[in-house]
Amino acid sequence: MIFAPDTPPKGTLRDWVDHRAASGGTAFVFWDDPEGLDWKSLQAEARKIAMALTAQGLEKGESVAILQPNGREGVLAFYGAVYGGFRATMINLAAGQDAISYALEHSEAKVAIVHDSVRSLFEATRPGAMATMDVSVAVTDAKLHDVAPSDHALLMYTSGTTGRPKGVVHTQSSLLAGGWTTAIAHDLSPRDRALCVLPICHINGLCVTVIGALVSGGSVAMCPKFSVSGFWTQVSEMGATWFSVVPTIISHLLHAKGAPGAETMDRLRFGRSASSALAPDVQSAFEKRFKVPIIETMGLTETAAQILSNPLPPGIRKIGSPGIAYGNEVAILAPDLTECPCDTEGEIAVRGPNVMLEYLKNPDATNGTFADGWLRTGDLGKKDADGYLFVTGRLKELIIKGGENIAPREIDEALYSHGDVIEAAAFARPCKTYGERVEAAVRVRDGSRLTNDDLVDICVQKLGRFKAPDRIHFLPELPKGPSGKIQRLKLLAVT
Incomplete structure (x- = not known):
């Protein structure tokens, strides 16, 4: 397995975990758990969970519901599911009981891997036939399914204009490509460590930091959740070289006390903003105060996170723009699906190896989202002469x-x-x-x-x-x- 900037990752998530285990090195450190994970240990634990799931008689590509906060157990539950060839179904624990009940039912998962802290939530939302899985039980005689790049790997629910969440299906290859687009845009290497404060039940936390580290060979410093008072201490003590957050977090940090020390500043390469537009005044004020460059980006659940990013310094960062395409194509389309001229508003569309396979059990929504090979985002935007995209509005009412x-x-x-x-x-x-x-x-x-x-x-x-x-x-x-x-x-x- 080679991380090549010009070529999407080949193989499966299992292949890449095995490769990282053979190469060695740290995979995860946890703020609330002194015992981290190196790649060899992660491989062994993921394989054990995969065997336990296989021993339950689950077919390849079946959903495994994962109700886990950020932490060691959540990371291993995800990797165990995809290592075994199953569809990791990441449940948003803050979605509300109605949405969680719908996702669990709609996913048709037979088993769930549930953290003790959310046991009552699961009991209140579980379908009657869904069982919980004790992944600590050792199973050594289960033959793992063969896994191919085109097999289902992730099911993640995202809100739509119809109100019911839509189940976004990613394959082994599109999930890897999601980590790759981040790695090439930000020039990630085995020397890098991402601070993860966003929940991995969301596409940003999962693909940008977790899969980004798998593809690049770096590591992840994982926190249970964002803490405005503890953020800079976590960056410092956990050795992070970059972080990915949302604009709200950047605003909170800007208006809070505390700042990184000189050693941390020397090590910290950049901060990354995603998920919604970052106000230019906030970005400028943050960079002036903390001397940390903020890289604005754009991504979707349907594209395994990132589609656009501003270049790293000394490249040109255009404040107010989420940047240019890395690892995929992003176009501005007119209603007749032809590409719009420069500086002309149209619908933002994406195609590339990171694009989802489908919406689960929803062919109408799938067909309505794809057109001539493009995934239509429902967002409006325009490109300037340098290829930088500017979001101007939304077709959808989200x-x-x-x-x-x-x-x-x-x-x-x-x-x-x-x-x-x-x-x-x-x-x-x-x-x-x-x-x-x-x-x-x-x-x-x-x-x-x-x-x-x-x-x-x-x-x-x-x-x-x-x-x-x-x-x-x-x-x-x-x-x-x-x-x-x-x-x-x-x-x-x-x-």
Whole structure:
């Protein structure tokens, strides 16, 4: 296995784990666990888990649900599933019970690898026939499935405009390509160590840091979650050379006390921003204060994370742009699917080895997303004469809060669950902290005593705190078009 900047990775995740084990070196260090993982130990543990899953009679490509926070057990659960040729189904623990129940049911996973800390959440959302898996039980006589690059490797659920999460399927090869696009854009090498504070149940944390290290031969410093007060201490003590975060984190760090020491500054090559647009003023202020270059990027769950990145210094970084394509093609398409001229707005589309295989059990959504070999993102943008892309808007109605996609319809349905609500529609309001925040407008029946707090509490219970609206606007009537459909995009102006 060779990391070649000009060629997508060949083989499977199992091949690459075996190669790293043979080469040696550290794979992971953990902030909350003194026992790290070298590649040889990771291989042995992943193989043991793969055998335990195989011994359960699971077929190649079947889903294995993984409900794990960041940490040693979560890393091994993921690698064990893909090493065995199964479809690692990463469950977002903050998604809310309805979404988790849907993902577990829709994935058709027969077994789940569940961390003790989320056992009650699993019990509240599990399908009746799903069993938990004790991966500590030693199994030595199970013959592992043969695994090919085209086999399923990952199932990750992402919000869509229809409200129901869509299950994005990646193959062994597209998942490796996702790590490769990061590695070539950021010139990663075995000397690098990524600080991982983003959850690996999201595509950014999983592909950028975890798979990026597998492909490049570097290592990962993993933290349970982001801590604004502990961030620079973690960068320092864990020996990180770069980090990947979202704009919200950059903003929090900018406005908090503390800064890296001189030794850390000498070692730290760059910080990486992804998942939503980074405000130019925030980026400039961060770099001025901390003397750490921030590389703005863009990626999707459907593309195994990164599609665009600004070059590393001394290359030209254009503030306000997520950069240029690395490892895939990114085009601006007109409605007739021809490429738009320079500086002309159109839909952002992607094709390359990192693009997903399909949406699981959803051929209509799959066919609607692909056109002439391009994956249509639903985002609007334009390219300048140097090939740098600028995002100008979205065709879809997704709310992007702190880099996370939130489907307005999910919130609509939660609000409609109360009998007093006659009309409901969620929408985005610009926010300096999160990029966008969630608000909603409702019309309630005459005489109703419903309050803002009542409806927010319903949304928290059904969807989780993160997706719940910050404010509910009570209106006599919501704006509608000729057909009677609520015009969501007009709500910002009337509230």
